Amino acid sequence: xxxxxxxxxxxxxxxxxxxxxxxxxxxxxxxxxxxxxxxxxxxxxxxxxxxxxxxxxxxxxxxxxxxxxxxxxxxxxxxxxxxxxxxxxxxxxxxxxxxxxxxxxxxxxxxxxxxxxxxxxxxxxxxxxxxxxxxxxxxxxxxxxxxxxxxxxxxxxxxxxxxxxxxxxxxxxxxxxxxxxxxxxxxxxxxxxxxxxxxxxxxxxxxxxxxxxxxxxxxxxxxxxxxxxxxxxxxxxxxxxxxxxxxxxxxxxxxxxxxxxxxxxxxxxxxxxxxxxxxxxxxxxxxxxxxxxxxxxxxxxxx
Amino acid sequence: xxxxxxxxxxxxxxxxxxxxxxxxxxxxxxxxxxxxxxxxxxxxxxxxxxxxxxxxxxxxxxxxxxxxxxxxxxxxxxxxxxxxxxxxxxxxxxxxxxxxxxxxxxxxxxxxxxxxxxxxxxxxxxxxxxxxxxxxxxxxxxxxxxxxxxxxxxxxxxxxxxxxxxxxxxxxxxxxxxxxxxxxxxxxxxxxxxxxxxxxxxxxxxxxxxxxxxxxxxxxxxxxxxxxxxxxxxxxxxxxxxxxxxxxxxxxxxxxxxxxxxxxxxxxxxxxxxxxxxxxxxxxxxxxxxxxxxxxxxxxxxxxxxxxxxxxxxxxxxxxxxxxxxxxxxxxxxxxxxxxxxxxxxxxxxxxxxxx
Numbered sequence: 226x227x228x229x230x231x232x233x234x235x236x237x238x239x240x241x242x243x244x245x246x247x248x249x250x251x252x253x254x255x256x257x258x259x260x261x262x263x264x265x266x267x268x269x270x271x272x273x274x275x276x277x278x279x280x281x282x283x284x285x286x287x288x289x290x291x292x293x294x295x296x297x298x299x300x301x302x303x304x305x306x307x308x309x310x311x312x313x314x315x316x317x318x319x320x321x322x323x324x325x326x327x328x329x330x331x332x333x334x335x336x337x338x339x340x341x342x343x344x345x346x347x348x349x350x351x352x353x354x355x356x357x358x359x360x361x362x363x364x365x366x367x368x369x370x371x372x373x374x375x376x377x378x379x380x381x382x383x384x385x386x387x388x389x390x391x392x393x394x395x396x397x398x399x400x401x402x403x404x405x406x407x408x409x410x411x412x413x414x415x416x417x418x419x420x421x422x423x424x425x426x427x428x429x430x431x432x433x434x435x436x437x438x439x440x441x442x443x444x445x446x447x448x449x450x451x452x453x454x455x456x457x458x459x460x461x462x463x464x465x466x467x468x469x470x471x472x473x474x475x476x477x478x479x480x481x482x483x484x485x486x487x488x489x490x491x492x493x494x495x496x497x498x499x500x501x502x503x504x505x506x507x508x509x510x511x512x513x514x515x516x517x518x519x520x521x522x523x524x525x526x527x528x
Numbered sequence: 529x530x531x532x533x534x535x536x537x538x539x540x541x542x543x544x545x546x547x548x549x550x551x552x553x554x555x556x557x558x559x560x561x562x563x564x565x566x567x568x569x570x571x572x573x574x575x576x577x578x579x580x581x582x583x584x585x586x587x588x589x590x591x592x593x594x595x596x597x598x599x600x601x602x603x604x605x606x607x608x609x610x611x612x613x614x615x616x617x618x619x620x621x622x623x624x625x626x627x628x629x630x631x632x633x634x635x636x637x638x639x640x641x642x643x644x645x646x647x648x649x650x651x652x653x654x655x656x657x658x659x660x661x662x663x664x665x666x667x668x669x670x671x672x673x674x675x676x677x678x679x680x681x682x683x684x685x686x687x688x689x690x691x692x693x694x695x696x697x698x699x700x701x702x703x704x705x706x707x708x709x710x711x712x713x714x715x716x717x718x719x720x721x722x723x724x725x726x727x728x729x730x731x732x733x734x735x736x737x738x739x740x741x742x743x744x745x746x747x748x749x750x751x752x753x754x755x756x757x758x759x760x761x762x763x764x765x766x767x768x769x770x771x772x773x774x775x776x777x778x779x780x781x782x783x784x785x786x787x788x789x790x791x792x793x794x795x796x797x798x799x800x801x802x803x804x805x806x807x808x809x810x811x812x813x814x815x816x817x818x819x820x821x822x823x824x825x826x827x828x829x830x831x832x833x834x835x836x837x838x839x840x841x842x843x844x845x846x847x848x849x850x851x852x853x854x855x856x857x858x859x860x861x862x863x864x865x866x867x868x869x870x871x872x873x874x875x876x877x878x879x880x881x882x883x884x
Contacts, residue, residue: 417580418613421606422627422678424599432626436617 254507260500267494278501282484288498294472295480302389302476303453309393311445314400315438319430321401322408332405336398343395347462350391354378381473384464388474392459396452400445407441408434436524443521447514454510457482477506530556530604530681530714532577536586539572546572548738549586554716554731559708561717563725564735564761570718573735574684577716578607590682601630606675607684610691612667614659620670621655624677631678638677645676648710649703665696672704676711685717689724701727722762726750734758752872756879759803759872765835765847767803771876774800783841785820787866793873793882800882801874806835806849808870811856812863819863822846824856838862 228236261278264271282288317335321328338346353360356376365374377387411434419433435442457478460468466488468475482488485499532554539547547569554560562570575581577588579600588595595603606627614623621642628638646652649669659667668688675683688704689697705728708715719725725732726746734741734749734757741761742754753759759767772779774797778788793800812819822838825845834852839845846864856862873882 412611412613414609414611414613415615417575417578418607418609418615420580421578421600423630424601425630428630433615 257500257503257507260496261504263497265495265497268496270496274497278497279505282498282501282505291472291475291480292477292502295468295475295477298385298468298474298476299454299456301385302392302456303450305386305389306393306396306449306453307446309389310397311400311442311449313393314397314445315404315435317397317401318404318408319434321405335401338395339398339402341395343458344462346391346395347459350387350394351378351463354387378463379470381470384470384474388460388463391463392456395459400449403441403445404438407438411437439521439525443518443525446521447517450514450517451510454506477502481506531591532682532714532716533589534573534577534586535589537573537576537583537588538585539569539576539581540584546738547576547584550740552733552740552743554714557712557714559715559717559728559730560733561719561725561729561731562733562735563719563722564741566720567737568735569738570720570733570735571686574607574686574716574718577682578605578684579603604681605684606678606680606682607686608668608671608675608688610687612659612671612691614667614670614674616659619656619658620651620662620673623659623670624674627674628677641677641679642673645673648676648707649673664692665700668692668700669703672707676707681714683713683715685715687719688717689719689721704728722764726762732762734761736761752881753803754881756801756803756874759874759881763805765806765837767805767872768809768844768846769801769803769874770840770844770846771842772800772802774798781820781840781842783821787820787868789868789871791868791884793884795882799876801876801879803872803874804846804866804870806847808867809846809848810865810867811836811838811848811850811854812865813860815861815863817863817865819865822862822864824858824860824862826858827856829855838864840864 260270262273262275264274264277282292317331321332321335354362354377356362356374356379359377361377362371362374365371375383377383415433415437416429419429423429455478456476460474460476460479461482464474464479466479466483467490468479481499481502484495484502487494532552534550534552537547537550538545550573562573564570572581576583579595579598583596590603590605615626618626624642624645625638628641633641642655646655649672651666651669651673654662654666654670659670662670668691671688685704689700692700701724704717708728717724717728729746731743732746732749733743736757742749742758744752746762749758749762753762753767756769760769770781772781774792774795775786776797778786778792779800779802780786820840822840825837825839827837828835829852831852834850834855836848836850836856837845838848848864850856871884873884874880875882
């Protein structure tokens with residue numbers, strides 16, 4: 226078959242991204258799957274050992290305890306961000322949508338942090354939460370609540386929450402924007418119709434607005450789920466590779482990185498264990514995200 | 529019982545004044561239609577009555593109670609929207625039950641009301657369907673049902689037929705008329721379609737540019753329009769409005785043709801506007817006959833009759849109803865004559881009706 230000019234064009238446009246996807250996305254996933262079944266000595270691939278790596282990270286101490294610890298933290302992060310980021314985002318979107326005073330300014334203000342790099346946000350919040358001259362503690366002391374001042378990032382009772390707050394501040398604008406877009410699709414006459422029947426904002430939100438923004442909720446929930454279990458940059462910048470203090474901010478992303486590539490306190494790189502972890506994370510995220518998507522899709526309504 | 533009283537209602541959005549002082553009383557069980565061209569303020573007025581927008585100035589009283597600051601859901605008013613505004617995530621039953629439950633009715637009461645409304649609107653087989661599974665006419669009936677279930681004192685209908693095709697429109701129109709007789713509530717209906725207004729209304733409120741031009745029964749508006757706006761708005765094809773000069777015993781047209789008239793408004797000689805409906809003109813090909821010179825623009829053939837549009841020498845377009853066997857060609861010269869008793873007289877300055 227002879228190529229037409231148009232055919233060449235299409236090929237030229239399709240081949241580079243396809244090659245990119247194959248090389249940098251598909252190949253690493255497949256590679257990680259195969260690596261997970263081998264015994265590794267540093268960068269040297271050893272024997273095929275079946276599911277031994279998986280068994281080790283899931284059931285053998287101390288790996289199993291580390292896995293459990295990191296996984297628990299991921300779940301906490303997911304639940305907390307669901308409330309702080311998506312929950313708050315929904316109500317913020319509602320307030321912006323109802324054109325409360327200052328809505329135009331806040332629409333931009335809320336979204337602005339999303340544009341910032343995670344590195345910048347992490348670094349800034351590390352400064353904000355500094356025990357002595359961080360803005361958090363200075364403010365608390367300034368309003369006479371010095372007793373509440375904490376070394377936020379330095380103690381295991383608050384460190385993970387400090388990271389969660391920083392992440393929520395950073396990304397809050399995203400669900401807000403998606404929910405706002407969903408709300409703006411609701412016809413104004415439908416809102417008028419509800420207003421003829423009730424004046425309760427709560428009824429309007431729970432019975433009409435929430436069900437009608439379901440498509441936005443699907444997107445936002447799935448992305449948050451994936452994000453929460455892939456969480457890496459912010460804890461890496463703010464708490465370091467070891468999830469300090471004492472692993473209280475350790476999450477699967479950090480744990481995987483330490484295991485696979487090694488670290489100051491975690492010793493030699495181990496591609497086998499690391500790949501087994503990566504595969505487990507991937508399978509877990511893919512499976513649950515599919516279930517969430519399918520379940521939520523069923524609730525969606527054509528406006 | 530529902531008596532509405534609008535007193536000096538004004539509405540402005542930021543700097544734009546939309547309504548300039550509306551005074552209107554609506555009686556119990558009355559079917560009132562607000563009609564006017566787009567942008568005349570009729571839908572705005574309806575939204576003020578509903579409470580969806582705040583009243584800038586003036587007072588809205590329902591059954592001796594001032595309503596200005598009462599929220600929409602507490603006014604005892606239900607509204608049917610142009611787009612029907614059904615809740616897409618609820619089936620027909622739930623759409624109707626939603627408002628009823630919020631009124632604090634018990635479950636059996638809600639069920640009884642829905643059963644009644646469903647029977648009246650023939651919705652029984654559709655109760656478990658979702659709005660997206662319904663046709664336009666069915667959605668319309670559900671929207672009306674949703675209003676019925678609340679048993680409001682006043683029904684507001686905002687252009688409820690404009691999203692339906694022509695055949696369905698006349699069917700639903702009859703349905704609404706029947707419903708009004710059956711339930712006897714006060715209904716306020718907004719439309720830009722004068723046929724809907726004429727067929728449904730006990731009284732029509734003709735609005736233009738944020739003011740009421742005339743309020744009256746359909747026949748009253750048709751037979752004695754208060755001004756040139758109402759004269760031109762009610763009736764299709766439009767009443768022809770012709771500028772003439774009044775003389776001592778008749779009128780003179782711009783082209784010099786004269787018409788002797790036994791009955792004229794009491795005023796000095798001078799400019800005057802006459803209005804004549806298409807059925808009061810007649811056409812003649814005999815150019816020597818008395819009458820007014822005109823030339824044919826085009827002819828509309830409608831089956832049982834035809835409308836011939838002609839142009840007078842001063843450019844005024846005049847529609848004439850004829851029988852379908854006299855068809856006229858464009859540019860043909862004709863003579864128009866007019867039935868003197870069917871002439872409406874209006875002031876040339878402000879367009880007000882002048883009694884003759």
